[in-house]
Amino acid sequence: MALHPGTGKVYLVGAGPGAPELLTLKAAELLQTAEVIVYDRLIQERVLELASPSAERIYMGKKAGCHESRQAEIQELLVRKAREGKRLVRLKGGDPFLLGRGGEEAEYLAEHGVPFEVIPGVSSALAAPLRAGIAVTHREVASSVTIVTGHEAGREESHLDWEALARMETLVFLMAVHNVGRIAEKLIEHGMKAATPAAMVQMAFWPEERCVAARLGTIAEEVRRVGIQPPATLIVGEVVRLRDRLQGLLEGLV
Numbered sequence: 001m002a003l004h005p006g007t008g009k010v011y012l013v014g015a016g017p018g019a020p021e022l023l024t025l026k027a028a029e030l031l032q033t034a035e036v037i038v039y040d041r042l043i044q045e046r047v048l049e050l051a052s053p054s055a056e057r058i059y060m061g062k063k064a065g066c067h068e069s070r071q072a073e074i075q076e077l078l079v080r081k082a083r084e085g086k087r088l089v090r091l092k093g094g095d096p097f098l099l100g101r102g103g104e105e106a107e108y109l110a111e112h113g114v115p116f117e118v119i120p121g122v123s124s125a126l127a128a129p130l131r132a133g134i135a136v137t138h139r140e141v142a143s144s145v146t147i148v149t150g151h152e153a154g155r156e157e158s159h160l161d162w163e164a165l166a167r168m169e170t171l172v173f174l175m176a177v178h179n180v181g182r183i184a185e186k187l188i189e190h191g192m193k194a195a196t197p198a199a200m201v202q203m204a205f206w207p208e209e210r211c212v213a214a215r216l217g218t219i220a221e222e223v224r225r226v227g228i229q230p231p232a233t234l235i236v237g238e239v240v241r242l243r244d245r246l247q248g249l250l251e252g253l254v
Contacts (some may be wrong), residue, residue, distance in 0.1 A: 007113065007114055008081070008084065008085045008088060008115075009101065010089075011087075011090065011118075012117070012118045012119065013089050013091050013096065014093075014095040014100075014120050015043055015047055015092060015121055016094065016098050016205075017041075017093070018043065018093070018203070018206045019046050021049060022127070023121070024120070029188070031051045031089060032052060034051060034084045034088060036089070037056070038061065038091065038107065039057065039061075039092075039093065040060065040061050040062070041062065042094075042231060043057075043141075056097045060077070068101045069104045069229040075105055078090060078108070092121070093121075094121055094122070094123040094125075094127075095120055095121045123147075124174065124204060126185045127205060129199075131193065132204070132211045134240055134242055135242055136172060137169075137239070138142070138239055138242060139243075141242070142237055142241050143169065147172045148171060148173050149173070150173040150178075150180070153183045154208070162190040165186075165187065165190070166191045167192075169237055170235070170237035170238075171178055171187075172236075173233070173234040173236070175230065177228060177232045178230065179205050180200065180220045184198070187216060187236065192236075193216070194216055195215050196216040196238070197238060198216045198234065198240060199213065199214075199219075199243065200213075201233045202231075204230060208229075210226070213240060215241060220235070
């Protein structure tokens with residue numbers, strides 16, 4: 001579709017894992033100059049403080065059970081504000097195109113003739129393991145990492161290839177708290193050893209950050225015992241053992 005006359009521009013901006021110092025320079029610059037900021041639940045107030053005091057702030061966080069309707073509202077809002085000629089930042093936790101529905105928003109904007117630009121951000125898929133002292137790849141242990149949505153694991157008809165996932169070296173599941181038991185069960189069922197190291201990192205780079213580590217066969221029990229809350233990232237693989245080597249050097253999670 002051709003560009004709509006008089007339309008402003010939408011920037012799909014990745015806010016990273018939370019802390020404002022982990023924003024890209026481009027993201028910080030756009031926040032300072034935006035006229036409208038549409039933001040998600042996982043955006044720290046310190047990040048929003050970078051915005052101009054005159055900027056209109058619109059919270060569009062999603063609640064359980066209404067993701068689809070909320071997503072439609074967000075997309076319609078982006079188009080409406082852009083057609084008012086606004087310079088708009090759509091601020092999303094992590095990276096806009098990694099399990100954040102940024103691709104859908106970009107498609108919607110393109111279909112409605114709205115100019116847009118995508119600014120990458122640091123995803124919790126990499127930031128959370130790093131914060132916990134886990135290198136998702138390591139020359140001695142793993143040369144690949146696979147990133148998976150934890151939501152899919154809870155569906156009756158999952159489209160995930162569990163047999164293939166069980167053979168992977170490092171697995172990182174996002175949004176995995178509620179389905180951690182199911183994930184562990186499916187991986188073990190398809191051949192991964194129950195003794196495989198696993199860790200769950202809660203809200204890395206937020207004040208509420210915590211981490212629990214256990215074997216794959218017992219990680220769900222440990223998550224429940226400690227009371228890990230979403231959002232949290234599950235890491236499965238031998239690389240989790242590296243955390244033991246770095247514990248004395250880490251200032252972060254314990």
